[in-house]
Amino acid sequence: MIYKCTDNQKDLVLDFLAIDPLTNAFVIADIERYGFDSLDQDVWAYTNDLDEVTGVLLRYRDIAIPVHEEEFSGLETFLPLLQSLDEIKAISGEKKVIDQYIDYFPELEKAETVISVCEDLLVLPQKMNLVQTLEKEDIPAYIDWQKDCFETLSETERVLSELIENDDIHIKVIKNEKNEIVSSGRLSAQSSMAAMITRIGTIESEEGKGYAKAIAASLTQDCLEKNKIACLFYHNPVAGSIYHQLGFKDTDKNWVMLNQKKEEDKKNIFQEWMS
Numbered sequence: 001m002i003y004k005c006t007d008n009q010k011d012l013v014l015d016f017l018a019i020d021p022l023t024n025a026f027v028i029a030d031i032e033r034y035g036f037d038s039l040d041q042d043v044w045a046y047t048n049d050l051d052e053v054t055g056v057l058l059r060y061r062d063i064a065i066p067v068h069e070e071e072f073s074g075l076e077t078f079l080p081l082l083q084s085l086d087e088i089k090a091i092s093g094e095k096k097v098i099d100q101y102i103d104y105f106p107e108l109e110k111a112e113t114v115i116s117v118c119e120d121l122l123v124l125p126q127k128m129n130l131v132q133t134l135e136k137e138d139i140p141a142y143i144d145w146q147k148d149c150f151e152t153l154s155e156t157e158r159v160l161s162e163l164i165e166n167d168d169i170h171i172k173v174i175k176n177e178k179n180e181i182v183s184s185g186r187l188s189a190q191s192s193m194a195a196m197i198t199r200i201g202t203i204e205s206e207e208g209k210g211y212a213k214a215i216a217a218s219l220t221q222d223c224l225e226k227n228k229i230a231c232l233f234y235h236n237p238v239a240g241s242i243y244h245q246l247g248f249k250d251t252d253k254n255w256v257m258l259n260q261k262k263e264e265d266k267k268n269i270f271q272e273w274m275s
Contacts, residue, residue: 002077005043006036009053013045016053017067021193022117022231023094023253027058027065029189029196033168034060044081046074057081062089070096079104092257099256108258113233114240115251117194118220122247127174127214134171136164138181142173145181149201172218174211183211187219195223197232200239213242220246 005013014031017024034041046055046068055068057078064085066078079101082091091101095112102110134142139160146153155163163169170187185200197219202211216232223230232248233255234240240250 002044002046002074002081005045009045010036012053013043013056016045016056018193021191022115022229022251023255024067025191025194025196025231026060026092026189027056027067028191028193030058030060032191044078046072046077048073059085059088062087064088064091065093066091066097066101067093068097070100072100075100090257090259092255095254095256098258102258105258107261109261110256110258111235112254112256113235115253115255116232116234116240116243116248117251118230118243118246118248119224120247121217121220121224123217123245124221125210125214125217127210128218130174130211131172131214131218132175134164134173134184136161138173139164141175141179141181142171142184145173145184145203148203149184150199154199170219170222172215172222174215176206182206183215185212185215185219187223190228192228194229194231195226197223197230200232212239213246216243217246220248 003009010031014028017028021028030041031043036043040061042059044057045053048054055066055072055074055078057067058065064082066082068074068078082088082101083104091098091105091108139157142160143153143157160169164171170190172185173181174183176182183202183206186198187195188198189196197216200212200216202209220230230248232243234243
């Protein structure tokens with residue numbers, strides 16, 4: 001049986017997701033933050049004959065995340081629901097889950113990353129003294145940095161301002177002597193148990209100076225100070241070696257996103273979201 005969730009099912013859904021709080025970090029964080037009444041978000045649950053939740057499907061704006069085991073009796077229910085969501089531009093989730101849907105969405109292309117976690121920061125890079133927390137007045141400079149580093153924006157200036165004001169996002173930056181942002185990263189998908197480090201990057205002219213490592217370390221430290229496990233996804237082995245030096249350990253799970261196909265010279269949704 002499938003049903004669209006309300007606050008009445010919140011505890012049941014979160015208890016199901018808490019079985020794997022790292023893999024389900026995005027879904028848990030979105031439910032804790034936005035609940036079930038937001039226009040940006042819908043949550044469906046699938047139950048077995050014992051009324052136990054065995055699957056959850058979340059739509060946040062134009063991204064859908066299905067959560068269930070490899071053997072899932074509700075696949076034939078989730079699949080047509082996913083196909084009916086016209087606004088969806090990407091489907092993401094644990095590899096063993098997304099692999100069950102990939103053949104039904106030939107218009108989407110697959111991007112895969114390693115899930116890595118840190119419970120103990122091993123080193124404090126020297127450049128950490130340069131790391132600052134992004135303030136609202138620096139948002140225009142941050143937007144310029146995103147254009148230089150990723151070619152695309154994650155949010156508009158207005159949305160970023162609201163996120164910072166409501167303490168819904170935590171962004172760290174490093175500036176040069178001209179007060180321009182040259183490197184940055186953020187904590188997103190912050191749940192009560194974990195937080196995801198995303199969108200780490202340095203502009204090309206400043207690469208190789210250890211800025212990204214300092215940003216990642218600072219964000220990890222902030223996360224651990226809140227008694228949360230720090231998580232991140234990576235697909236670049238060079239980036240992975242940096243994270244391993246900080247104390248990140250790869251899990252045995254991979255995260256997959258199915259994106260709309262784009263021209264080769266453009267970054268896909270996965271790169272924009274996870275960078």
